[in-house]
Amino acid sequence: MPFDISLLTVEIILAALGLAILVMGLIIPSNTKRGLGPITVIGLIAALASAIATWNVQGSLFEGMFLVDQYATFFKITCLSAAVLVTFGCMKYVDQMKAQGEYYSILVFSVLGMSVMASAGDFITLFIGLELMTIAFIILVALNKRSAKSAEAGIKYVILASISSAALLYGLSLVYGMSGTIMIYDVARMVVGGSVSPLFVFGLVLLVAGLGFKISTVPFHMWSPDVYEGAPTPVTAFLAVGSKAASFAILLRLFMGGFIGVAETWVLLVAILAAMSMVIGNLLAIPQTNIKRMLAYSSIAQAGYILVGLVAATEAGVKGVMFYSFLYVFATMGAFVVVTAVYDKVKSDEIADYAGLAQRAPLLAVVLTISMLSMAGIPPLAGFAGKLYLFKAIIADYFWLALLGLIMSMISVYYYLRVCLVMYRDEPIDNTPIKTSGNVTVVLVVAMIATIILGIYPGPLSEVTNTAASTFFLH
């Protein structure tokens, strides 16, 4: 097979962009560093455009270590969209942190890591991508140098991320030892008989644990509320969306690409983890008073819903995961950009300080409401269509899980509506309107419209994810 470097276009753009910003951050004077934000946005949009333009390109590099299929491209588009939105919507926050050079270049490297993860065809590439992303996030989480909380979150993240990486590596090495190959789709051919040794299963359990940490599913979720609360808000937003989407990409690649033949050994485990995440994530979100912590717990619950797609272990499940990950980008970005904008004015993330937001900034209140209701899966918003596709995939075999998921998502409305209550009912403490800058407004409107349209008219995205999911099984 000839070496076709064009398959790496997205990764090359991202690597060049990251390095360029790093260098620029070092050489340009600090009062002009604000310009790095728009440069990053343009570069990311270029990467996004090239990913969309190469939608139909399929192939593999390095003897199958790097796979380019529509499945991978879809997740790259998802992560890149999130990166564009978060960069465009939170420039002011970054400027106030005064670390533009580091922030933007490391952010781009984390996107590069995600993109490598989406394309990983073997354990080594997978691990390199994962670590690239994780190390970038460790720095980003601790980037707010003046905040003790940020540093604490960084330490927590570095310790727990290392433990999870260790578990993941151990699991990978066990699977490699038992199957004799590091190529994911070769493992699938090895285990096609169905019976595997207990050690192999042990390896799978470690993989679930290692990746369960990244997607913050119960019981590996402990880190996420603290880290979400302590990290700079744009980082939290990107952590919640990008790292989750990419981790789901490799989770699916491993378990449904590699271990589908022994599905009965892990499906029940994943189903229980999904159920626990839905229940515990939603219940623990109820007493929270800090909006970032609340969104952290809600994102644990979201991970539970998305895991349902893996429980299905079918093409419909893969499609459900892709669909949900994509719409989750807009809902989460909408919510976190609002949080950033409010923080900019109010200097607080406490829900109580959102009092009267509907009068101070109607757009912010509406976008936050719509984003949260989409997470809760209330029709006609995107979350409803997403849940419909996810639960449709499992309802015949796991009716209990679907019913539990639906009930828990209705319970989640309780804590989302409490925020609405504060925003709409209460009179503002401070009557000055909260002005949002032009680019924030653009991000908010895009997120809101996407959330509504994907809910009312999910047809096109659904067809795209259908084709992408079908390429998943072609290898």
Next chain:
Amino acid sequence: MSFPLLTACLLAPLLAALIIIFLPKDESKLHKIVAVIGTFVSLAISLYVFFAYDKSIGGIQFVERINWIKDLGVTYYMGVDGLSLPMLLLTNLIGFTAVFASWNIPNRTKEFFILLLVLIAGVMGTFITQDLFIFLLFYEVVVIPIYIMVIIWGSSKRVTKEYAGMKLTIYLLIGSAFLLAAVIATFVKATQITGTPDMSFQALAQVNFPEQFQIWMFLLMLIGFGSLLSMFPFHSWSPDGYAGAPTAVSMIHAGVLKKIGGYGLIRFAVYVMPAGAAYWSPLIAVLGVAGCAYAAMGALAQKDLKYIVGYSSVSHMGYVLLGVAALSVVGVNGAVANMFAHGVMAALFFSMIGFIYERTHTRNVSDLGGLARQMPKLAVGFMMAAMASLGLPGLVSFIPEFTIFVGSFERFGLLAVVAIAGIIITALYVLRAGANTLFGTPREKYNHLKDLKGVEMVPLVVLGAVLVIGGLMPSLLFDMVDSGVAPIMSHINEYLPTAVQIGGKY
């Protein structure tokens, strides 16, 4: 393709809401006028459609159908039949009058009318679509505006408005979780059986689901629709919710939103799962009668006017359930007609109570009295609603209730007798409330109160006229309902025990 009347009807309030978004905050007069125009357009269209519908042909008319989501078999399928038309008309009658009933909203009119218009459009959407997916989109679109309206403009009397709003919302949403599970399972099963996904009610009704499957799915749907219909024992949100809600929300909620439960039960659950309906119909009847009797007695004990009407609406929904449980054309006709009648009556009731509360700042029956002297017009509206509530012949609700009893007596005998006894209790609490509020010695402190005037008369005139016209010309309503119900019930007899069929023909 002809002019998409139903879509226009649906979009008129939304368009009005969109206009209000761009109006300045303090132009409250303008907000109201735009809201009136939006709802009036919908009302006019639905009146036209109601009378232009060709009953001799029957079936779904005014069809608009566009492919929507291919892999789910969803089509944007708008169309009305004899079952949905009365509901559509009811929605717009109440929507139009609700705008006038909220004429005196003190603050934040802009947000209020935006939410109200979205609410009206959402309710309307459930009745005019023939596609399950689109139905679900509208089914819950209404829950959130209601919550926000309750917490901002609601009133805290016995329970706080926050509590009332949250209770209402969570009850309806948890109920809908069961419904959603059933819908997804039904859709997946139907696709397995037929091979092609199709979400229209008609297509789903053609599928032969296994009997056991139907039984379980029907139960889930019954929980879902039942909690919206305030079926006993899932009714307790209803009195609290209505008491906490602002007048317009109470009107729409009691008037039409609840009816989505009954409508869905007939249109989807009974139509698509006839075997399940036949299996559970005794349970529905028992719950219906229990609701009737229990809520009627609950109403007896209430002091707050809104609670009285709230409990009475639970009790009336019991009759609706009883009619549905009869699973005969007569019974279901009665149920649908009763939903219409109760909707008009409840909306009139709540709007009158709203006006009383605006003026006197109390809804306690014991604090009121002799208001008929000071506010004769208001008293007329109040008494009309009260008379309709107890089923006075000549008003719209008499014949539907009578029909329900005829339909259900054939099947359930004694149970129907118990329900009829409920009417007596209804008469007791309604008349007592009317007498203590309107008659007796007038109180001096209310002497300065002004009677209804100007636009405040609109709810009274419109809804009162419908009460009378519906009572004098019941065939207007019944022929329509019958043409819609008959095809839905055509297969049900195969699933009913034969003993019923012998006496079951009228």
